[in-house]
Amino acid sequence: MKKVSYLLLSLTLLSLNSFSPPEPKPNKQPNIILIFIDDMGWADFSSFGNTDAQTPNFDQMASEGISFEQFYVNSPICSPSRVAISTGTYPQRWNITSYLDNRAQNQKRGMASWLDPSAPMLARSLQEAGYATGHFGKWHMGGQRDVNNAPAITEYGFDESLTNFEGMGAKLLPLTKDETGKVGRIWEGAEILGEPVTWMQRSEITTGFINEAIQFIDEAEKEEKPFYVNIWPDDVHSPYWPPFEDYGLAKEDGKRGLYLAVLEAMDQQFGKLFDYIKSNENLRDNTLILICSDNGPEQGAGRAGNLKGYKTHLYEGGIRSSLIVWGASYIDDHAKGSRNKESVFSAIDLKPSLLKFVGTTDSKNSISDGENMIKTILGESKKSRQSPIFYSRPPDRKNYYGFENLPDLAIREGDWKLLCDYDGSRPELYQLIDDPGEKQNLAEQHPERVASMRDKVVSWYQSMPVLETETIE
Numbered sequence: 085m086k087k088v089s090y091l092l093l094s095l096t097l098l099s100l101n102s103f104s105p106p107e108p109k110p111n112k113q114p115n116i117i118l119i120f121i122d123d124m125g126w127a128d129f130s131s132f133g134n135t136d137a138q139t140p141n142f143d144q145m146a147s148e149g150i151s152f153e154q155f156y157v158n159s160p161i162c163s164p165s166r167v168a169i170s171t172g173t174y175p176q177r178w179n180i181t182s183y184l185d186n187r188a189q190n191q192k193r194g195m196a197s198w199l200d201p202s203a204p205m206l207a208r209s210l211q212e213a214g215y216a217t218g219h220f221g222k223w224h225m226g227g228q229r230d231v232n233n234a235p236a237i238t239e240y241g242f243d244e245s246l247t248n249f250e251g252m253g254a255k256l257l258p259l260t261k262d263e264t265g266k267v268g269r270i271w272e273g274a275e276i277l278g279e280p281v282t283w284m285q286r287s288e289i290t291t292g293f294i295n296e297a298i299q300f301i302d303e304a305e306k307e308e309k310p311f312y313v314n315i316w317p318d319d320v321h322s323p324y325w326p327p328f329e330d331y332g333l334a335k336e337d338g339k340r341g342l343y344l345a346v347l348e349a350m351d352q353q354f355g356k357l358f359d360y361i362k363s364n365e366n367l368r369d370n371t372l373i374l375i376c377s378d379n380g381p382e383q384g385a386g387r388a389g390n391l392k393g394y395k396t397h398l399y400e401g402g403i404r405s406s407l408i409v410w411g412a413s414y415i416d417d418h419a420k421g422s423r424n425k426e427s428v429f430s431a432i433d434l435k436p437s438l439l440k441f442v443g444t445t446d447s448k449n450s451i452s453d454g455e456n457m458i459k460t461i462l463g464e465s466k467k468s469r470q471s472p473i474f475y476s477r478p479p480d481r482k483n484y485y486g487f488e489n490l491p492d493l494a495i496r497e498g499d500w501k502l503l504c505d506y507d508g509s510r511p512e513l514y515q516l517i518d519d520p521g522e523k524q525n526l527a528e529q530h531p532e533r534v535a536s537m538r539d540k541v542v543s544w545y546q547s548m549p550v551l552e553t554e555t556i557e
Contacts, residue, residue, distance in 0.1 A: 114310065116312045116313070121350070122378055123386065129408075137347050151423045154427060157403055160395055163182065179195050197231045205240050206438065207240060207314075208241025217244075218243060227250065256284055257281055285325075315357070319350040372409070379405075380395045390521045420463070472541075474495055
């Protein structure tokens with residue numbers, strides 16, 4: 085009898101185990117939010133060393149995710165940097181090498197007036213994989229000033245968009261209010277670039293983009309679709325218009341004071357998005373958020389710590405960006421709250437990495453300059469990008485922010501960086517691990533390394549479409 089009882093008990097336990105509920109898993113592919121801040125310096129988050137202002141909401145994301153200290157964007161100026169992160173390719177391939185301006189200025193600089201809509205967009209690849217795709221914020225890849233016939237943002241793989249004065253389609257345009265209460269308007273002419281147009285205080289526009297993004301995410305959730313969302317604020321680009329109640333006091337501290345007030349206001353506004361994601365269990369456990377800047381800071385506003393140079397420069401201060409990656413169920417547990425000081429990769433690597441992350445691939449004939457870095461991004465590895473990172477300066481920025489006769493090209497390869505002119509002359513060589521501030525030019529001590537890196541960057545540049553004008557200052 086005992087043997088029979090034990091047998092029945094064993095069968096009962098086996099039956100219970102067979103029908104026990106499985107481990108909970110996300111019910112769909114991962115969601116992705118890409119936050120691309122405008123003109124913020126490498127050291128502007130307080131978690132990256134800013135002691136003049138506090139960014140507690142971004143800092144909290146860093147404390148729960150990973151902070152990367154050697155992440156690069158692919159241009160020191162807005163439009164080409166946005167092209168690179170959107171396509172996984174060097175922006176030189178599309179003749180977008182500086183900020184997009186009016187037609188005459190674009191032509192004078194040998195530039196296209198908008199990104200070719202056939203470019204290999206990350207958004208389109210995800211859209212084709214079943215994602216809901218939305219762009220909320222600055223675009224600046226076509227449709228600005230008098231360029232009113234550029235493709236709509238939705239022609240690049242986005243289901244919905246809301247932009248500012250540098251993109252086609254529905255937009256938020258900025259009102260201003262100074263310490264006296266006087267109200268003004270900026271970029272009134274942008275109304276020709278698409279409707280509907282909503283005018284709102286410049287200091288609140290980031291909230292406007294976030295509110296629309298949240299509404300878009302809600303709809304995607306109802307439809308049980310994964311989503312990819314860009315939130316690209318105007319902040320912290322000049323002119324600086326912090327909230328009215330802060331404007332007068334901030335103005336007393338000059339440009340830097342106004343900038344810091346805008347930075348703190350932006351942090352508060354993004355707190356709403358972060359709280360919204362974290363308060364929804366499904367979103368919290370199924371969303372990856374990446375946060376970085378499009379280029380270095382404007383002189384006298386943001387700061388890049390001990391890095392040399394500013395926005396528009398090929399020195400580190402112009403092209404290195406703080407990067408925060410957050411994902412409650414995706415970041416390796418041992419990496420949460422960590423700082424990755426050694427891994428080197430760039431914005432063009434995000435597209436192939438994110439496509440791998442969601443389990444889809446790009447079209448077979450798609451151009452790509454990026455590498456799959458998803459294991460590094462999620463904290464499972466400290467691997468760096470294997471190929472060099474190449475740069476050419478904006479053609480209209482040979483002399484800028486007090487720097488005369490700036491180098492035309494740059495290459496980051498391993499621990500080393502070389503800058504030179506188009507013909508390879510005037511080389512500057514820096515060992516960035518020991519000298520991140522690019523103070524000690526080692527070109528004379530390492531002629532063989534100079535020759536090798538110079539040949540690579542000059543050959544790369546010559547393989548790109550040739551600009552009509554290369555010497556504009």
